[in-house]
Amino acid sequence: MTIEAPQENIIPLQRKDFVSDQEVRWCPGCGDYSILAQTQKLMPDLGVARENIVFISGIGCSSRLPYYMNTYGFHSIHGRAPTIATGLKSTRPELQVFVITGDGDGLSIGGNHLLHTMRRNVDLNIVLFNNRIYGLTKGQFSPTSEFGKRTKSSPYGTIDFPLNPLSVALGAEGTFVARSLDIDQQHLMHVLERAAHHKGTAFIEVYQNCNVFNDGAHMEFAEKSVRPDRTLVVEHGKPMVFGKERDKGIRMNGLKPEIVQLGNGITEADLAVHDETTEDQTMHAILARMHWPEYPEVLGVIRAVQRPSYEVLMAEQIADVTAKMGEGDLQAMFQEGDTWEVK
Amino acid sequence: MTIEAPQENIIPLQRKDFVSDQEVRWCPGCGDYSILAQTQKLMPDLGVARENIVFISGIGCSSRLPYYMNTYGFHSIHGRAPTIATGLKSTRPELQVFVITGDGDGLSIGGNHLLHTMRRNVDLNIVLFNNRIYGLTKGQFSPTSEFGKRTKSSPYGTIDFPLNPLSVALGAEGTFVARSLDIDQQHLMHVLERAAHHKGTAFIEVYQNCNVFNDGAHMEFAEKSVRPDRTLVVEHGKPMVFGKERDKGIRMNGLKPEIVQLGNGITEADLAVHDETTEDQTMHAILARMHWPEYPEVLGVIRAVQRPSYEVLMAEQIADVTAKMGEGDLQAMFQEGDTWEVK
Amino acid sequence: MATDGTKSNGHKVEELDRVTIRFAGDSGDGMQLAGLQFTNTSAVFGNDVSTIPDFPAEIRAPAGSIPGVSAFQVSFSSYDIHTPGDSPDVLVAMNPAALKANIADLPKGGTLIVNKDEFTEGNLKKALYPTNPLEDGSLKSFRVIEVPITSMNVRALKDSGLNTKAIDRSKNAFALGLMLWLYERPLEPTIRWMTEKFGKNPEVRDANIATMKAGYNYGETAELFPVQFRVAPAHLAPGRYRNITGNEATALGFLAASKLAKTPLFYGSYPITPASDILQELARFKNFGVKTFQAEDEIAAMGSAIGAAFGGHLGLTGTSGPGLALKSEGLGLAVMVELPLVVAMIQRSGPSTGMPTKTDQADLLQCMFGRNGECPVAVVAPATPSECFDYAIEAFRIAVKHMTPVIFLSDGYLGTGAEPWRIPDIADLPEIEVKYATDRDTFKPYVRDPETLARPWAIPGTPGLEHRIGGLEKADITGNVSYDAENHNKMTHLRAEKVARIADDIPDLQVMGEPQGELLVLGWGGTYGAILTAVQRAQAKGLSVSAAQLRYLNPFPKNLGDVLSRFEKVLIPELNLGQLALIIRGQFLVDAEKLNKVSGRPFLIREIEEKIEAMVGSKVSV
């Protein structure tokens, strides 16, 4: 199974080595370009041979990303990428597998697979492009579209209450849960890298702009000039400070987070300190559910805990049983139980 | 659409009026019997005409329940009951619709429908019989089976980390989330009744014993003699006291619940007070995740908040649009846009 | 719409194989260049082409004004053509003035592509529009595709190094790219030409190429539907007409069915090209009481329609091929519980994701057999966009009367194609009788109507009729769960027979041409126009050929066997590898010949014509 050929790439690879020969086919201005760029940039730093990287996606604008990566890729069917990735990773644990999905692909038709992949903790990096709309099919609402939103399929406004992708991930006992922004290149790159190094399912929601069917969906807090004041970038071990002047913070009042102005006797010591590694997900869930305008939107790695990953457990069980019972003998297995001779 | 015939049942109905003529076909000793009994008992108290009650289920031992209810019933296909119930309730909001499902039916194949039904808040009462096993197919593990469990399909133990049904429900923004026990008749009846009166999706997990394929799955805390000490029955507005002697309680230490012994200066005033109605689900999630032996298992209505239900919003939108635009004129609609005459 | 080389008189069958496009914009917009390049590419592609430029009257009319509009018309065809087309099929309008100046030439039903970015207040004023035509409904009779050409062009070129003006001047290339995509033409000839023309100025060259590709990719990414060929009926009967696409007609038909049945309509669906239009249309009909439900997936959509049908509403779901695959388990349940519902199935090219914006007819066998067990459903298939209206009604008429799921089988070309539709008078439409069971004394869930074998529709809320249904085999009459061998055999036959008896309730198959002869060309669905035209041409040449188009695919019209037996040969042209042919051959043991094409495109008339001539041609000279 394992390919014996020596790993390539004695010369360190560069971003361009990960650019495929396929023309990128998104609308000009689409947020997907930036996510692609960061993804391509990240690759050389992973320290994984190009042939050992695989991108698997479902269907949607977002799901076209694998075509543009000069790695192995699989543009599968709507919502099912995690299932294919699970089969691949279970059989080929040495591969670095990314799953690319959208808010429709991942949370509408594919919600159940996401849930089960995360509880099993298969070692995949799942990147969900959340533009709060169905882009490819031209503008119907998605499970993350705001309540009341008018779209092609809801001319009088939706009556569906949206899902919070990170709450779903936490509800599924996800071990790595993070959020980033298409246009915040550095942050996105950082989060992608963290995800790639996590063992187990890493789930990243990326707020992404669809400038054709849902322009400005995240603009209110993502726009560069207001972003520092309207987002909170969490870092492990650091107090939760935000604001252009780093003058605001999040303090816990019992179970409730509140925004405080630093100064006037309030110091960083009063603020909540981010702990991404705590098993107890209560604080993670609180962060995932903080939303503009009531709170700053939280970006960063919200949760990153250790739990053995599925494919490792699978391999270990096989090794254990084999150690105990000896390697299987097929001929002996044929004869299992009573046999008799016919002459 | 609406049936003009007068509602029946001038004489108050009794439990036996809700017993169908079909023979009950569960294994002797199965926990399902008790759930059925409580369900039948509840019916007369609902104040709903028998013809307006519908039970819809998927596939599994649990899903056979509708056959035994002398109401309208639909034993559908595996995992899809919530979708059928959504179609029915959307078109016939006056009906009282129950969905009966199992840990496999509802959380394995049907997980996504559960998620979306809850976020939409369709006014259904979903009862999930959690026996932590696939009963009908004779004993394979389910998504709620304990890690490492040996079953027919996991002879060397599972490597799948289980889901917590209530965490999933909360992750989906469920408005009513509760838990009960097959053998605690009074409590079960109470929770079922509360669910029936909730407007929106009510989700109840019922710990149920499958004495043939997973006997005693909940016994450690459900067994009568130890139950008071190993379960916490939450009630709205009441401090969280438990124990045969009502001498133990749950106190919050920051975000972490801890068990305290009452007395020695610790009084009920120190304990957490249950608030099922708070929008913020942080405490509800904490309760949902408390498990024996670390904590008592939590039974009762954990969350019950108000949000307009889906079928009501749907009907209102139709009413609103009709009020604004006038009732639709089909002939006029045919002529929409430019028309011309051919002679 | 251009006619077959001769003058358009409204009485001839229109030519399938020809399209005329007019590019119109401000004189500064480069329309002539765009048009010429499109023409060259088409010529290279092997089409016959004919063009006519239309320069602005004034040399320096103000930008954005009507006199400043410049246009270029190109007609291309797979047949010889002799004129650049009387009127365009497609109008590309780069600004309001271009629209104003040219819209009068676009026939009802034509395709209009507008650069919506330019419909600003200022530009509307310059073009003397009091209100925005994109919003005031005045373009309702066209197929309007709004594209933000200006801004997409800017975005595509933001790193090009060009200044704003130069960037703006490239937007014709975006429009050209989009049109090349719509008509499936290669980019290479234009790239070569641009490379040559702007060789001295690599920035401009690269910018033009980049924005042209952006336009091309926009068409693909946003799943725009290639503009289809179409035929209009030979004679337009007197009456009031409007232009309608198949999907619009489908939605209106279902709306009408609801009215005729005096029963509310429920549509549960999950978006998918090319069926999404139906969801979008029906979502507008709130004041008719229509309930639309955008489900989390096709399985849930199917389930919701079953639930609605159980509740006594007209339960409807709709999708395309991949979605039908997902609905198949639920459809099986609907067969077992014998509830009336309709699945609107709008085919696209497969297998798998295939080519979502292209169409084959390769889902017939999936509709017939794509479920476990013996699991019959009725199938009806409109043959033209406007027939979609009639067969949507017919689907529900059958479903409700015969208590069975019915598949309404259309496709992307029918669905997005448009044609004039004679607006019916509601009074002339068939009635749909809905009868719910109410009699508690006689009610049994699986007792059957002696004629149709339909079981009663007993809906929740009816006192005394409480009962349970489900996916396990049902005992005859009582509907209780049954594992009895004889009962299963009987029920299997009853379900089959119930669907078979629909044949008593549908019209005979009509033969176009002589009722007997040498060759029958048998088709179904959207191949109608091409088959009809080809057969008429062959008849005109004196060949003994007739045509028949099946609108009922399960069951077949009762006279089908008889019709088949009256011809020496049978030809079945299909956009698949012979799916109807398999069933016809298997059922009637007729050695039907197949004409297959699976290219995501409709038949050309000549492809069918040539096959007809090959089969009966030797006798022409007699």
Added chain:
Amino acid sequence: MATDGTKSNGHKVEELDRVTIRFAGDSGDGMQLAGLQFTNTSAVFGNDVSTIPDFPAEIRAPAGSIPGVSAFQVSFSSYDIHTPGDSPDVLVAMNPAALKANIADLPKGGTLIVNKDEFTEGNLKKALYPTNPLEDGSLKSFRVIEVPITSMNVRALKDSGLNTKAIDRSKNAFALGLMLWLYERPLEPTIRWMTEKFGKNPEVRDANIATMKAGYNYGETAELFPVQFRVAPAHLAPGRYRNITGNEATALGFLAASKLAKTPLFYGSYPITPASDILQELARFKNFGVKTFQAEDEIAAMGSAIGAAFGGHLGLTGTSGPGLALKSEGLGLAVMVELPLVVAMIQRSGPSTGMPTKTDQADLLQCMFGRNGECPVAVVAPATPSECFDYAIEAFRIAVKHMTPVIFLSDGYLGTGAEPWRIPDIADLPEIEVKYATDRDTFKPYVRDPETLARPWAIPGTPGLEHRIGGLEKADITGNVSYDAENHNKMTHLRAEKVARIADDIPDLQVMGEPQGELLVLGWGGTYGAILTAVQRAQAKGLSVSAAQLRYLNPFPKNLGDVLSRFEKVLIPELNLGQLALIIRGQFLVDAEKLNKVSGRPFLIREIEEKIEAMVGSKVSV
């Protein structure tokens, strides 16, 4: 296993229509009563019956001891029978002593139903068992069904008002209920009898009825599989044999395929009757490196198998009809990406949930056509339980060599039915050659082997072969996304032709009997035994009849047309409404007659015999 009324000599075809059951328990267990009631019910049911009681030797042997065992044997058949059967097909053992005393008479492969509650240390000792036979593997050659009869009986009667002893005495009624369910016999005769017998004692009457129903319901609720009829091969070739069920043979076959291909096996599945056995079997083979994945649903199971195949493993999934419906979209993807994988499809009765523990053959058309688009997959179908082994290997051989998904089409009767299996020597099994692409200079994702048209299997981890696949239409050779019309047509034909060419790689169809004649009886799958026997009987009567069983359903063996053409008439018996018949008639235009039965049960020999005689009978006397 009883033979056709004559002595069992191992050389005659065994009788399908006959079953012999032995009830054995402690003398206090009421075995005679249970046996008698079963006999009466069977007689009422219309069977011919023959019984033999076997009372304990000692009148008062200690409870639980071997001498205390009492037994009753009943043989019932749809033919005349003359003996109570030489040996039982089914043994019901209520305690260890009953097992010990009777197990020697149960032939290998027989069904053993044990009351597992009684296998306590004490009882084992009384029966002189040093270890628990339920755990020590000594019963491996039987089909063992363990039922907790004692405790279930107690639970069923806990509110009966009876005392413990009286309750315990009713457990024969539980066992009787279970057997009545297994052999699909009505409860009513026994209820009538009990009502009469215990009329004086309503508590006992009610208890007996209640526990009998509990036993009956247990069979249904726990989805126990009715005990099937079966045939053994006419001649047992020399060799070492073991008993094997079809599902066990299937699992072993896939395991062997993995060994032969030197490639690990991955099985992704979701439990469903009657396919779950395969998951359960394969899950045991951890020390062979087999990876099993119990997915959240059938869609995920299908996806995981595709992922494993993409990774270069033997990707396998398995299910029954409703599950295949759910897998259909994913299977379409597998066709488009042309990866080798196998779907083990174990049919049960449909439509919808149908009768999960019964079997028809009504999923053939779903296997062939249940996907969107032109979407061919190969289909192989074993004809006996032990052939499941061979065709599991064959499925992977074809998949890997031809780079295509293959459906392995079995059913519940084959899967749960057992027969002697001649244990093969691994060295005699076919080799499966797995070749991964590695040459970066020549590699193109959709270049094809000139002979098979298979594309290369290029797996992640191979340097220089990085490429992208997916569900959109692929360009020939490069595998890039393509919307090109010509390309789509070409690829559609290539995919079809690739599967068609498998015909070059499979054996010809064998005719049993004369290679030509008046009637060919053509079957597929598990009808083999019944068809073969019926045809042999007809041949013995001098009729000109031959038989052929198709093991390859797509593509067909190359000589099939030729075989068909050599017979005047063709009869196709199927447990559906004529699915193979439709394809045969449609493809070969042969007026094949159909013999259909959809009752969830196998054909009786006589049903086929009668049809044969009706078709060719007139010539017998010649």
